[in-house]
Amino acid sequence: MKPVGVIGIGRYLPDHVMTNHDIQAMGLDTSDEWIRERTGIEERRIAAVGQATSDLAYHASVQALESAGITADDLDLIIVATSTPDYFLFPSTACIVQHRLGCTRPIPAFDMSAACTGFNYALSAGAQYVASGAAKKVLVVAADLLSKFLDWTDRSTCILFGDGAGAVVLGEVDPGLGIIASDLFSRGELAEILYAKEGGSRNPISMDNPTRPLVSMEGRAVFKVAVNTVVPAVESVLAANQIAVSDVKLLVFHQANLRIIDAACERLGFTPDQVVITLPKYGNTSASSIPIALCEAVSEGRLSRGDLVVLVGFGAGFTWGVTLLRWSC
Numbered sequence: 001m002k003p004v005g006v007i008g009i010g011r012y013l014p015d016h017v018m019t020n021h022d023i024q025a026m027g028l029d030t031s032d033e034w035i036r037e038r039t040g041i042e043e044r045r046i047a048a049v050g051q052a053t054s055d056l057a058y059h060a061s062v063q064a065l066e067s068a069g070i071t072a073d074d075l076d077l078i079i080v081a082t083s084t085p086d087y088f089l090f091p092s093t094a095c096i097v098q099h100r101l102g103c104t105r106p107i108p109a110f111d112m113s114a115a116c117t118g119f120n121y122a123l124s125a126g127a128q129y130v131a132s133g134a135a136k137k138v139l140v141v142a143a144d145l146l147s148k149f150l151d152w153t154d155r156s157t158c159i160l161f162g163d164g165a166g167a168v169v170l171g172e173v174d175p176g177l178g179i180i181a182s183d184l185f186s187r188g189e190l191a192e193i194l195y196a197k198e199g200g201s202r203n204p205i206s207m208d209n210p211t212r213p214l215v216s217m218e219g220r221a222v223f224k225v226a227v228n229t230v231v232p233a234v235e236s237v238l239a240a241n242q243i244a245v246s247d248v249k250l251l252v253f254h255q256a257n258l259r260i261i262d263a264a265c266e267r268l269g270f271t272p273d274q275v276v277i278t279l280p281k282y283g284n285t286s287a288s289s290i291p292i293a294l295c296e297a298v299s300e301g302r303l304s305r306g307d308l309v310v311l312v313g314f315g316a317g318f319t320w321g322v323t324l325l326r327w328s329c
């Protein structure tokens, strides 16, 4: 098996900033103080009316390709992790991205659905192609545009999410660098603590059911399950690889709630300088929150080649995942 790692990274956030005050001004019974204290979020980015998920994914991908020093025609595979595809049936958002990037080769392109854990899942899948030699360069994009699927009258969900995309290019790296472990999990019996009830084949939109898919969540349950699942998962991947918490340079958590990150870090023993936080600026951007945060850390010079990084995702499914890697850019 070949060693596989990140050889390029990019991110994209829509221009429009929506603050907590803006949400309150929409008539919702909430406040900037409540949202900051309970979530850590101050503002989030919202996609323009005409923007679709592939548009966000495209911009992040262009940056990732540039940073890898390759063109779209050097890619052998595109995977897009998203819960908010351009089209609900087909084609996949990955196919739209393949076209927009100007790939002239008919490379495979597919979407992956693992909600906020989507980046961990897609990274793991993409890495297998490179490790086995089936692909040399894989574009893994995580993009979500949840603002179009929020109930803007539900104060317990609409305040949390923002739109965005993050992308990496995976390729063969020097021995000793790259992805060390990718542990992925699911517990389907918890599906309904975080889901969109309407609009799929279970409850299709029809003349009798003129609705649309909107995020519905049991916040407290998600909070508890998140902390209780990711903490042992991180402990186990570190133990299996004989890595101490202090050896880890950066811990990149899915950005859902500052209190979740704080609670998990306290239990695991990570210190604030090891943790990346983007929640105040971007809120929860679902699958894209990890690559966006990782990309920000890289642009702030917080990572050097060879540094140990832990990526921790969790979300609807219920799914969770931990990726351990040695930075290879």
Ligand code: UT7
Pocket: 029, 030, 031, 034, 035, 038, 039, 116, 155, 156, 157, 159, 194, 217, 218, 219, 220, 222, 223, 226, 256, 257, 260, 284, 286, 314, 315, 316
């Ligand atoms: O990608 C994964 C996605 N999701 C998550 O990770 C979410 C995890 N859960 C959470 O982040 C938190 O549970 C929330 C931020 C969603 C809620 O915070 P909480 O501290 O768990 O609040 P709560 O649900 O226990 O509600 C406490 C009170 C309730 O009022 P009453 O019943 O005590 O009168 C809520 O109605 O806070 C109320 N509340 C709000 N008040 C002002 C809920 N949302 C708001 C709001 N503004 N936006």
